[in-house]
Amino acid sequence: MNAGFFLFLFIILFGILPGSDSIRLHQAIMDAITTKPMFAIIGAIVFILYNIKCCSFSLKELQLPENSFLFNIQGQSAQTQFFELLLCHVSIYFPVLAYGIITVVVGFGNHHYLLATLMLLWQLLMCVAGPWLYYQQLNTTWKEPLFKIPSFTLVQEKNFLFYLFYYSIYNKKGTFIAIKVFSLLLLQFLVALNAGKASKENVCFLVLFCISAHALLPVYYVRFTEQEMVFLRNMPISLGKRLAAFVVTYAIIFIPEILFLAWNEHNVMSAALIASVYVLAITRLTLYTGLQYLPNMGIDRFTTIVLVLFFVTLMLLASLSLWLFAAIEAVVAVALFVLYYYKYEGLVKVVE
Helix, strand or coil: HHHHHHHHHHHHHCCCCCCHHHHHHHHHHHHHHHHHHHHHHHHHHHHHHHHHHHHHHHHHHHHHHHHHHHHHHCCCCHHHHHHHHHHHHHHHHHHHHHHHHHHHHHHHHHCCHHHHHHHHHHHHHHHHHHHHHHHHCCCCCCCCCCCCCCCCCCCCCCHHHHHHHHHHHCCCCCHHHHHHHHHHHHHHHHHHHHCCCCCCHHHHHHHHHHHHHHHHHHHHHHHHHHHHCCCHHHHHHHHHHHHHHHHHHHHHCCCHHHHHHHCCCCCCHHHHHHHHHHHHHHHHHHHHHHHHCCCCCCCHHHHHHHHHHHHHHHCCCCCCCCCHHHHHHHHHHHHHHHHHHCCCCCCCCCCC
């Protein structure tokens, strides 16, 4: 689960911009952290939030019954325990630690010694805080702990509207990350394709291809809600909120692509066109969701419909606006969901 969360953030932070632009962006961030106190405070807050997540993960692992054997390390000396726990914590915290160390190096290189030194001390504190908490948690069978360690759960309850997004980055992180990486690589190819001569048609073609690449997600989402979360049908949740859970998820997962287009293709695509692409992506996946509730909608029929929609949109792209496509698909998606949701009895079959 944590690997999926980390890789998703990694794509957001480093996968949207081209390599050179990404390096310049993060170099500017590091320079701001070591020169401006406000940015230094923001950076310190980000570092401690990630450290809290690492500590929360480790403390939860220590509480699992299958990991109770770890309490046997109380037989070792305090120094040995702390060193072993330090290695463990640093290995988990390392991605952010590496970013912090590079920030310190950039600060010293630009002769910004004060904030760079404070940031270095802050990173050392983050490294030491984790092992100290683990030590207090482990050494409780023969002495009273100094204090009761508070819970570090950042989100106590997950909102229903974000269930499918959490499902994507937890249970289906492999598929989800593969789709996002493929999509962003395709958009990177788009940037290279338009390097010599800008072409709106090339942009729209590859964007439609990216949308089609996400077509498998609605299949997984419907299977998840109708098989693994089947009890939701007995919950007092309105039909509109059930549909909104899908729409909100699609709105979130297409953010990296839209940010990529806004940054790299603003000279080719107007803001209105980028917005229409974003809305079309959401409505099309919502339409794919509604199609899953049709009787006898197998994976073969669904794949055929995805291909037909792709080529029909491509052929009519020159004469019709993407806003019109989005409006039609939104109406059809809502109609399908309203008409067939409570009639749905079959189970989605997906080839693993």
